[in-house]
Amino acid sequence: MRKKIAAGNWKMNTTLLQGIDLFNEISIRLNEIQLSGVQVIIAPSFVHLAKFVSLARLNNSICISAQNCSHEEKGAFTGEVSPEIIKSTGAEMVIIGHSERRKYFNESDELIEQKINLSIKTGLTPIFCCGESEIQRSQNQHFNTIKLQISKALFNLPPTDFCKVIVAYEPIWAIGTGKNATPEQAQEMHHYIRSLIEDKYGMHIAGATPILYGGSCNSENSDALFKNPDVDGGLVGGASLNAEEFIKIIRSLAAN
Numbered sequence: 093m094r095k096k097i098a099a100g101n102w103k104m105n106t107t108l109l110q111g112i113d114l115f116n117e118i119s120i121r122l123n124e125i126q127l128s129g130v131q132v133i134i135a136p137s138f139v140h141l142a143k144f145v146s147l148a149r150l151n152n153s154i155c156i157s158a159q160n161c162s163h164e165e166k167g168a169f170t171g172e173v174s175p176e177i178i179k180s181t182g183a184e185m186v187i188i189g190h191s192e193r194r195k196y197f198n199e200s201d202e203l204i205e206q207k208i209n210l211s212i213k214t215g216l217t218p219i220f221c222c223g224e225s226e227i228q229r230s231q232n233q234h235f236n237t238i239k240l241q242i243s244k245a246l247f248n249l250p251p252t253d254f255c256k257v258i259v260a261y262e263p264i265w266a267i268g269t270g271k272n273a274t275p276e277q278a279q280e281m282h283h284y285i286r287s288l289i290e291d292k293y294g295m296h297i298a299g300a301t302p303i304l305y306g307g308s309c310n311s312e313n314s315d316a317l318f319k320n321p322d323v324d325g326g327l328v329g330g331a332s333l334n335a336e337e338f339i340k341i342i343r344s345l346a347a348n
């Protein structure tokens with residue numbers, strides 16, 4: 093059975109104190125409910141990683157992720173944060189290839205591939221994001237776009253490394269817009285992604301790879317999205333900044 097995963101990407105939100113309050117609220121509520129096999133991940137700012145790792149150790153059911161990493165191992169790269177530095181905070185995961193990084197920081201598939209390789213080499217679990225734009229979907233290019241993003245960034249990995257990757261499908265037109273993919277659109281693309289993985293790495297690895305949905309996921313639509321056989325959880329932005337909302341999403345994942 094694949095892992096069910098609910099990940100909160102806090103993006104560039106919350107001061108340290110706001111983050112601690114939100115984190116504590118989420119962990120208190122998490123302790124009150126039956127999780128039944130859901131892995132909860134929170135991705136705060138780099139600056140706060142160490143703090144949240146120590147809070148998570150008290151709670152022990154939340155895993156901490158960075159939102160990005162450098163493609164360089166170390167050296168004179170002012171302002172960059174290497175996978176090794178992330179790992180040294182105790183964080184275990186890193187989001188790579190988010191569409192906001194691709195769009196605002198010109199991240200290419202090649203750069204993303206380097207980040208994936210380095211994060212795996214360092215022992216971090218990459219959460220690899222892919223997604224098409226509204227125009228690409230309207231031109232029926234969405235499958236091709238996803239195929240290219242995945243094959244360029246991930247398909248040079250040997251099977252022993254590929255099986256460490258978590259994939260997140262985040263259609264760009266759904267991120268922060270309030271317009272989520274329909275459950276049918278999500279299932280169709282997740283199934284397609286799993287078939288690409290199967291063609292490359294075989295049934296066993298494809299069946300074990302978690303594929304998360306992201307893009308305006310909230311407590312109103314999460315149930316219908318998570319009911320799909322190929323949707324293994326969510327990468328949640330806005331709705332993860334509200335403890336009650338995020339817990340409802342986690343509950344709906346546990347129930348499906």
Ligand code: 13P
Pocket residue numbers: 101190262266267268269270306307308309327328329330331
């Ligand atoms: P929203 O849930 O705010 O649409 O963001 C999704 C996302 O980008 C998560 O990485």
